[in-house]
Amino acid sequence: MSTDTIVRLPDQATARIPRVNFISKENGILSWLLTGDHKRIATLYLISITFFFAVGGALAGLIRLELLTPQSDLMAADTYNKVFSMHGIIMVFLFLVPSVPATLGNFLMPLMIGAKDLALPKINLLSWYLYIIAGCMMLWTMMTGGVDTGWTFTVPLSTHYVNTNVITAGLAVFVAGFSSVFTGLNFIVTIHKMRAPGMTWFRLPLFVWSNYAASILMVLGTPVLAITLVLIVLERAFGIGVFDPAKGGDPILFQHLFWFYSHPAVYIMILPGMGVISEVVSTFSRKRVFGYTAVAFSSVAIAVFAFFVWEHHMFIMGVSNYSTLVFSLLTMLVAVPSAIKIFNWSFTLYKGSITFETPMLYAFGFMGLFTIGGLTGVFLASSGTDIHLTETYFIVAHFHFVMVGGMLMAFLSGIHFWWPKWTGRMYPEKISQLAALFTFIGFNFTFFPQFILGTLGMPRRYAAYPPEFQVLNVFSTAGATILGIGYLLPILYLTWSLKYGEIAGPNPWQATGLEWQIQSPPLTENFSEIPIVDHDAYDYEWLERKEREVTSVG
Amino acid sequence: MSDSTVTVPGAHAAHEHPPYQRHHFESMEQQVDATNFAMWLFLLTEIMFFGGLFCSYLIFRNWYYPAFVEASHQLNIFWGTLNTAVLITSSFTMAMGVWSAEMRKKGALVFCLVLTFLLGLVFLGIKYIEYHEKWEKHHVPGFHYSMKSFTDPASDPEVFNEYHDKPLLPDMARHTEIYFGLYFAMTGMHALHMIIGISILGFMIFRARAGAYTTGHITFVENFGLYWHFVDIIWIFLYPLLYLISRHT
Amino acid sequence: MSAHSDPHHGTGHDHGPNEQDVHDSLNHIVPPRIYIIVGLALLILTGTTAAVSFIDLGVFNAVVALFIACTKASIVVLFFMHVKYSSKLTKLTLFSGLFLFCVLIGLTLSDYMTRAWGRW
Numbered sequence: 001m002s003t004d005t006i007v008r009l010p011d012q013a014t015a016r017i018p019r020v021n022f023i024s025k026e027n028g029i030l031s032w033l034l035t036g037d038h039k040r041i042a043t044l045y046l047i048s049i050t051f052f053f054a055v056g057g058a059l060a061g062l063i064r065l066e067l068l069t070p071q072s073d074l075m076a077a078d079t080y081n082k083v084f085s086m087h088g089i090i091m092v093f094l095f096l097v098p099s100v101p102a103t104l105g106n107f108l109m110p111l112m113i114g115a116k117d118l119a120l121p122k123i124n125l126l127s128w129y130l131y132i133i134a135g136c137m138m139l140w141t142m143m144t145g146g147v148d149t150g151w152t153f154t155v156p157l158s159t160h161y162v163n164t165n166v167i168t169a170g171l172a173v174f175v176a177g178f179s180s181v182f183t184g185l186n187f188i189v190t191i192h193k194m195r196a197p198g199m200t201w202f203r204l205p206l207f208v209w210s211n212y213a214a215s216i217l218m219v220l221g222t223p224v225l226a227i228t229l230v231l232i233v234l235e236r237a238f239g240i241g242v243f244d245p246a247k248g249g250d251p252i253l254f255q256h257l258f259w260f261y262s263h264p265a266v267y268i269m270i271l272p273g274m275g276v277i278s279e280v281v282s283t284f285s286r287k288r289v290f291g292y293t294a295v296a297f298s299s300v301a302i303a304v305f306a307f308f309v310w311e312h313h314m315f316i317m318g319v320s321n322y323s324t325l326v327f328s329l330l331t332m333l334v335a336v337p338s339a340i341k342i343f344n345w346s347f348t349l350y351k352g353s354i355t356f357e358t359p360m361l362y363a364f365g366f367m368g369l370f371t372i373g374g375l376t377g378v379f380l381a382s383s384g385t386d387i388h389l390t391e392t393y394f395i396v397a398h399f400h401f402v403m404v405g406g407m408l409m410a411f412l413s414g415i416h417f418w419w420p421k422w423t424g425r426m427y428p429e430k431i432s433q434l435a436a437l438f439t440f441i442g443f444n445f446t447f448f449p450q451f452i453l454g455t456l457g458m459p460r461r462y463a464a465y466p467p468e469f470q471v472l473n474v475f476s477t478a479g480a481t482i483l484g485i486g487y488l489l490p491i492l493y494l495t496w497s498l499k500y501g502e503i504a505g506p507n508p509w510q511a512t513g514l515e516w517q518i519q520s521p522p523l524t525e526n527f528s529e530i531p532i533v534d535h536d537a538y539d540y541e542w543l544e545r546k547e548r549e550v551t552s553v554g
Numbered sequence: 555m556s557d558s559t560v561t562v563p564g565a566h567a568a569h570e571h572p573p574y575q576r577h578h579f580e581s582m583e584q585q586v587d588a589t590n591f592a593m594w595l596f597l598l599t600e601i602m603f604f605g606g607l608f609c610s611y612l613i614f615r616n617w618y619y620p621a622f623v624e625a626s627h628q629l630n631i632f633w634g635t636l637n638t639a640v641l642i643t644s645s646f647t648m649a650m651g652v653w654s655a656e657m658r659k660k661g662a663l664v665f666c667l668v669l670t671f672l673l674g675l676v677f678l679g680i681k682y683i684e685y686h687e688k689w690e691k692h693h694v695p696g697f698h699y700s701m702k703s704f705t706d707p708a709s710d711p712e713v714f715n716e717y718h719d720k721p722l723l724p725d726m727a728r729h730t731e732i733y734f735g736l737y738f739a740m741t742g743m744h745a746l747h748m749i750i751g752i753s754i755l756g757f758m759i760f761r762a763r764a765g766a767y768t769t770g771h772i773t774f775v776e777n778f779g780l781y782w783h784f785v786d787i788i789w790i791f792l793y794p795l796l797y798l799i800s801r802h803t
Numbered sequence: 804m805s806a807h808s809d810p811h812h813g814t815g816h817d818h819g820p821n822e823q824d825v826h827d828s829l830n831h832i833v834p835p836r837i838y839i840i841v842g843l844a845l846l847i848l849t850g851t852t853a854a855v856s857f858i859d860l861g862v863f864n865a866v867v868a869l870f871i872a873c874t875k876a877s878i879v880v881l882f883f884m885h886v887k888y889s890s891k892l893t894k895l896t897l898f899s900g901l902f903l904f905c906v907l908i909g910l911t912l913s914d915y916m917t918r919a920w921g922r923w
Contacts, residue, residue: 110578117577118578119578119588119592120589121576181599185592188591189595192892193587194579194584194588219595222599223606224602224907226603227604227606227743231739234739238694238695238696240695240696240734240735240736240738241732241735242610247731248614248618248725248728249614249732250614253609253613253911256911257609308910311910319914320914320915320917321920322920326913530580595896598897598900601900601901601903601904602900602903605903605907608908609907609908613911613912613915631853635850635853639846642845642846642849643846645842645845645879646838646839646842646883649833650838653833653834653838656832779883779884780884783883783884786879787879787880790875791872793849793872795872797856798856798864799856799864799865801856801857802856802858802864
């Protein structure tokens with residue numbers, strides 16, 4: 001492990017946070033609650049998302065505690081159903097979907113393209129309020145009894161057989177969906193219409209490309225989820241019959257409509273994270289991303305292909321064999337663009353000057369864990385294997401590898417990478433590297449055993465299991481404890497750093513990108529004059545040639 | 555070049571722009587372009603939103619064609635066709651409203667908007683009449699649904715004398731509830747969009763009378779027009795799919 | 804990267820109705836007679852589709868009805884919504900929405916239509 005670092009901080013004796021920045025510009029709670037500034041909205045999102053992550057994480061803790069023993073002794077089976085359902089719903093809709101786009105995306109998008117704000121600031125604020133409303137509705141759902149159908153709301157269980165808060169949960173997700181749609185809509189308009197002069201499409205940072213692709217998915221896919229939830233509410237409240245076999249309805253229709261969104265949703269969750277990794281890998285190998293065009297196009301390809309593969313969630317549900325064949329094939333195809341990205345990042349690292357600051361540690365974690373998760377996805381794409389592995393812990397392990405080992409690591413990588421830009425202060429390096437290590441070790445201990453459990457046949461969503469599975473479950477829970485510490489530490493030291501962190505200056509990482517050429521934290525209007533761009537992304541020679549900026553400001 | 559932390563005096567004065575141009579845009583053209591594109595993207599979400607309903611409709615119409623045919627006879631073709639004509643006319647008046655704003659004719663704009671508003675209300679009024687009739691005849695899905703009109707069509711002379719439907723067996727007759735479920739879901743969702751549109755129209759009439767849209771800044775009217783035409787297009791598809799499945803005897 | 808902005812063109816220019824303030828993408832105002840023609844066409848097509856539904860064409864009833872509906876929708880989109888005079892981006896946006904709608908219907912139907920084919 002190299003002790004070199006690329007961090008260059010200003011002289012701490014004389015450095016100050018710039019007096020005028022987006023945080024200090026206006027005071028008072030209303031200036032935050034009625035803001036149009038994308039950076040303030042991003043901050044509001046960051047706080048809210050962290051809160052819901054903590055709720056979802058606590059629910060995960062309860063799951064793992066229950067699964068320490070083969071019997072359903074910590075909680076009744078019905079309660080366990082509610083716990084994993086709420087864990088899934090909160091983590092998917094209130095954490096993963098908005099995580100990078102609503103926080104880092106909102107904060108960085110205008111900065112990266114050289115604009116003063118997103119195209120529709122009021123819609124941006126509305127998006128946050130919808131998120132908060134959805135969150136409150138979800139908390140209300142939990143407090144009044146929860147929902148126990150799983151995050152997938154499968155019918156006819158959710159419409160005809162359970163007595164829990166399906167309608168409130170469904171409506172909460174409906175509202176959260178619109179929050180997501182408005183964020184995506186804003187990004188697409190901004191990227192098309194507000195790039196600075198000279199910022200052509202192929203000079204954009206890859207973070208922008210990834211968020212653009214994810215935004216397309218948000219805008220086009222989420223409405224189908226919305227109408228599906230409306231149909232569930234109507235079915236449950238009025239018995240319209242579309243999903244009721246007794247009236248001639250088809251439960252599989254629900255699944256077609258639900259997964260039409262929910263498969264693209266997983267790419268909504270992962271694409272922005274991949275964008276973060278592109279930025280981080282480039283900066284910490286001091287090299288432009290290998291095959292920029294391939295990475296950019298692969299983001300869009302993932303977005304397009306994402307819409308063609310949803311039936312692979314339904315192979316055992318009663319769909320026709322012929323459609324199974326078609327979708328299995330299409331699913332194999334969608335793995336290709338993701339793999340292209342992994343190859344490109346690897347080639348970026350090759351002969352680069354690699355250093356191991358915390359964002360890079362998380363990025364390495366991402367590359368390894370996402371590869372494993374993605375590969376197991378290909379195993380599941382093959383319908384023959386899927387028939388045996390579906391609805392077992394293999395699936396649980398697969399999606400946690402890509403979502404937690406992949407996306408959550410990318411999120412943490414991004415938060416650490418852009419923390420100095422956002423707050424003007426550095427996080428403490430040693431403890432953050434330790435937290436990253438904890439996360440990696442804890443993660444592997446938690447979820448790798450679950451692959452084995454799945455192949456051995458342990459079903460998912462069961463509170464009780466045969467005793468022969470206990471050892472692996474205990475391993476998994478032990479890992480979860482370490483993982484929990486790994487997630488708790490950043491919340492603590494990042495908060496600490498707000499007051500005591502070292503002053504970062506505009507560009508502590510010596511990164512390229514427009515966001516690193518302005519002060520930290522940025523001004524409310526980002527750029528006092530719109531820049532004119534005359535160089536490609538990741539142009540480290542340009543960075544060297546550029547006049548050294550004054551590193552102490554204010 | 556580091557950003558100064560002191561704003562250059564007169565920097566704002568150097569960026570003279572019309573009062574309705576937002577500060578984060580560099581020009582009115584950019585603002586107009588961006589907001590127009592944003593409205594189109596929103597309409598995309600609406601296509602996919604209704605798309606799920608159309609997909610469901612397609613499948614069940616295919617499966618239960620006889621039930622759908624007989625259930626659709628319960629819809630009054632006169633009201634349906636009239637409503638279609640009303641919406642088409644309202645689309646016309648809305649387009650003329652946009653033209654009036656472009657030509658800065660305030661009186662014409664207000665007139666067109668008021669006409670559109672009234673036609674929208676007429677549409678909703680007719681919809682209410684239709685829904686009321688469905689309620690009276692126990693064709694609203696749920697607890698009070700009755701399939702008697704389909705197992706014994708002669709018990710409903712009004713429709714029977716026109717179409718002479720054959721009685722459906724109970725297991726096909728119960729599928730008519732799905733038809734009505736989709737009917738209410740689709741037209742209900744459409745009506746909800748109409749209500750939202752009419753509310754915004756009311757607001758716009760108020761602002762138009764104050765001259766807000768006839769000074770060259772017409773994006774609000776234009777983008778609303780896109781929304782209104784889209785709601786019309788949804789109805790253009792709902793009409794044949796719900797009312798005109800098969801009206802021949 | 805130079806940090807100066809474009810010289811600003813927007814300073815107090817004359818606001819005539821045909822300036823850049825007129826807000827079709829190509830500054831194109833559609834004349835009312837086009838709207839009248841389109842409106843009349845829509846009403847005629849509505850009458851046609853209602854009348855045709857009283858004739859027994861078998862499976863073609865649905866085909867004709869949808870064809871007429873698509874025609875009506877097209878002229879609303881092209882003329883009332885100005886897509887005929889709009890930028891490529893607008894046309895591409897609309898096309899991508901319609902394409903995805905077709906994917907939803909088409910791939911879902913690929914399941915429903917092949918269920919009855921049974922096993923291999």
